[in-house]
Amino acid sequence: MKPLMIALTKGRIEKEAVKLLSAAGIDCQVLADKRRQLVFTEKKSPYHFLLAKAPDVTTYVKHGIADIGIVGKDTLLEDLYGYYEMLDLEIGKCRFSLASVADFDPDDYKRKTIATKYPTVTEDFFQKKGEDINIIKIEGSVEIAPLVNLADAIVDIVETGSTLKENGLKVFEDICPISTRLIVNKAALKRRRKEIFRLIDQLEEEIIERRQRI
Numbered sequence: 137m138k139p140l141m142i143a144l145t146k147g148r149i150e151k152e153a154v155k156l157l158s159a160a161g162i163d164c165q166v167l168a169d170k171r172r173q174l175v176f177t178e179k180k181s182p183y184h185f186l187l188a189k190a191p192d193v194t195t196y197v198k199h200g201i202a203d204i205g206i207v208g209k210d211t212l213l214e215d216l217y218g219y220y221e222m223l224d225l226e227i228g229k230c231r232f233s234l235a236s237v238a239d240f241d242p243d244d245y246k247r248k249t250i251a252t253k254y255p256t257v258t259e260d261f262f263q264k265k266g267e268d269i270n271i272i273k274i275e276g277s278v279e280i281a282p283l284v285n286l287a288d289a290i291v292d293i294v295e296t297g298s299t300l301k302e303n304g305l306k307v308f309e310d311i312c313p314i315s316t317r318l319i320v321n322k323a324a325l326k327r328r329r330k331e332i333f334r335l336i337d338q339l340e341e342e343i344i345e346r347r348q349r350i
């Protein structure tokens with residue numbers, strides 16, 4: 137049978153994810169000297185890999201190109217269906233927060249404009265408060281928006297808080313924690329159940345060990 141194909145989010149969580157997979161005994165040797173290569177399907181490799189942007193990892197898993205995806209909960213909350221979320225890898229930890237300039241009033245009754253890369257999360261957060269808002273979709277450096285009056289506030293990822301601080305912004309409310317998750321293609325979970333659960337068990341064991349080390 138073909139090796140399992142794992143779609144890995146490239147960028148910030150890549151290194152941590154490869155470290156976790158390797159520690160769990162999942163051979164990632166092919167990724168060691170990858171340079172600009174993005175697809176790794178070497179015959180002798182026990183696993184195949186592709187490296188993609190976070191929202192595309194979900195797409196490759198949904199379409200069955202990848203059996204397994206490694207992607208942040210932030211991305212999954214924007215694209216909720218069509219895969220199984222199987223495991224919290226407990227890496228890539230950060231959170232969603234509502235942030236703005238110091239004089240922003242979250243209790244102001246006027247209809248707010250919120251800038252974000254995450255419209256679904258934002259809509260859901262304000263809907264639960266019973267608040268109707270305008271959303272402006274921004275692709276990055278979202279912190280600019282309240283500084284130049286494009287928006288009243290932002291919903292964005294906060295990790296250390298230094299980006300907010302360096303731009304004179306503060307958190308008004310934490311929305312939810314985020315971490316990296318393992319997702320599985322629905323058909324693959326039926327067809328390759330044994331192999332996938334073996335990989336999940338290996339990862340779980342390593343995650344528990346790491347928890348005990350802290």
Ligand SMILES: Nc1ncnc2c1ncn2[C@@H]1O[C@H](COP(=O)(O)OP(=O)(O)OP(=O)(O)O)[C@@H](O)[C@H]1O
Pocket residue numbers: 145146147148149189190207208209210211228229230276293294295296314315316
């Ligand atoms: N401080 C952080 N900022 C952003 N993402 C973080 C942070 N810490 C962990 N993550 C996780 O890393 C994932 C990938 O983030 P990364 O910044 O590499 O890509 P991106 O958000 O698509 O940005 P870019 O467009 O710069 O590539 C996020 O989806 C999130 O789950």
Ligand SMILES: O=P(O)(O)OC[C@H]1O[C@H](OP(=O)(O)OP(=O)(O)O)[C@H](O)[C@@H]1O
Pocket residue numbers: 275276277278279292293294295296297298299300
């Ligand atoms: O709390 P911190 O540790 O400062 O991290 C949070 C920052 O990191 C992310 O941006 P990223 O670097 O991915 O760039 P982007 O704004 O272009 O998405 C996020 O959108 C924040 O801007």
